[in-house]
Amino acid sequence: MSEHGADPATAAFVAQRNLLFTVAYEMLGSAADAEDVLQETWLRWVKVDQEQVRDERAYLVRITTRQALNRLRTMKRRKEAYVGPWLPEPLLTAPDVADDVELAESMSMAMMLVLETLTPTERAVFVLREAFDIGYDDIAEAVGKSPDAVRQIAHRARKHVDARRPRNTVSPGTARTAVESFRRAIESRDPQALLDVLAPDVVLVSDGGGVKRAAVRPIVGADKLVRFYLGGAAKHGVTISCDPTVVNGQPALALRVNGEFDGVIAFRVEDAAITGLYIVRNPEKLTRVGTETPLTLR
Template sequence: MASLDEDPFVVHRNLLFTVAYQLLGSAGDAEDVLQESWLRWSSVDRSEIRDPRAYLVRVVTRQSLNHLRTVSRRREDYVGEWLPEPLLTSPDVADDVELAESLSMAMLTVLETLGPAERVVFVLHEVFDVPYDEIAETVGKTPAAVRQIAHRAKGHVSARRPRVRVVRSEHEDVVERLVTALNTGDLAGLMDVLAPDVVAVADGGGKARGAATRPIVGADKLARYLVGGMAKAGAGLRAAATWVNGQPAIRMELDGHLLGVASITVADGRVTQVYSIANPDKLTRLDHVAALSR
């Protein structure tokens, strides 16, 4: 009898979590999906399964689809802007450029604009290289229909995703400049690192004081908002560099207590977008590194 460590579900758990998280944008919902999938897996006749990895991906995907329909209704009542739940990641996740890009807040936010079927098809094919015929079996459509969905989803994502792929060193440099400007209250330094048309979106969920409820557009407005917020909070508020969703990001702490994280997109050495998550319900997984794979 095989040990638990040899069970295909355990062997592929990091992959299954990554699939569910990318489909749902929520680590909590992804864990729920994995629990449900484990129950289904534990009751199946393993002797009839030729490819456990593919089978488990199908199970997790179907459970994620069920959750997608539920969470879409739940998010309609969300207070303010909704952003994906951030994950603390190790720097080596960035070594897989395509995985890191697919995990980024910018990409996950774009995926939120897709319908459930489009999101599933795009993520499975573009990120995890699942063949169209396997996806068709998973979503209950013909391979031809899946190809059409994939073409439509890819065009939708391409029109909205960041157009410039930034090297890791440049992204880290911009984060360091932003951290320094924030901690010193350097308005000019902030203006220098922010693109003129920068857009900042904050997710406080109605539970975080000071979180902007609407997007802030423009370097001048955002720089003054940030400097004012840092000054109001006092010397105990500090920014630090961290890694979130496979990219360099910023961690905000007040007297050592985590207040939020900010993920950024970069172009030409400047910040073009800021995704700030301060809802305390979404910060619970930032004390340990997420195990991700594809």
């Protein structure tokens, strides 16, 4: 149904859909679960008396937040049973998302992993306040807390995130240069070139979900990472190549093994050096890297 010919409830939902998806995804780190939350939001929204709604955006965000909180609590059990490290589901995003610094930072794989360290309520409050600039009163309605309690939660969550977020963010151009240097080093199998672009304490996290080969725990240190990549490729007799792409608003690489698409590599870049690599190989998490996902904070 076109938005022009839709009823008011449908038109309002369609107008806010990209925002609602972004809210749900940033709270959950899973596009599949975010889509389920939007379906649940829609089913509740169509039962609402539209004449009693003063602010459609705030009301829809409130429903979405509540459903996402419910989903977060059930996801905890899934993550505990997950094989190996769990990474957020990567999203292919338009190249210009990287130029929207606020959106790109809030959706980056590095930030999404920091959000994973918050409690469900802390994550909801932080996301709504810091990323989407929602007022404390509206957040209180969404999470079932008083405005004063929400302010305290927001303060606590902000301190927690600030202690763990990338400290020296770089420009999109600098990030692209670092990622391109990494790509050339991998494809040429040049260990020194790879060491030159990696921070000494770089951390690699790989997510195979028990389906694809992946490191069972994070790999820390540039020397170990070089051995993991180049030594692993030589040991298994495979050829690794990479195609530039944009994932979660950040420069990334589509990984190919012997010419076949095999996963996505996202990066954390600080002071022109790569400090974090996040490899997603689990096929169930790669369904949103073929088509751009529209995201928005407003």
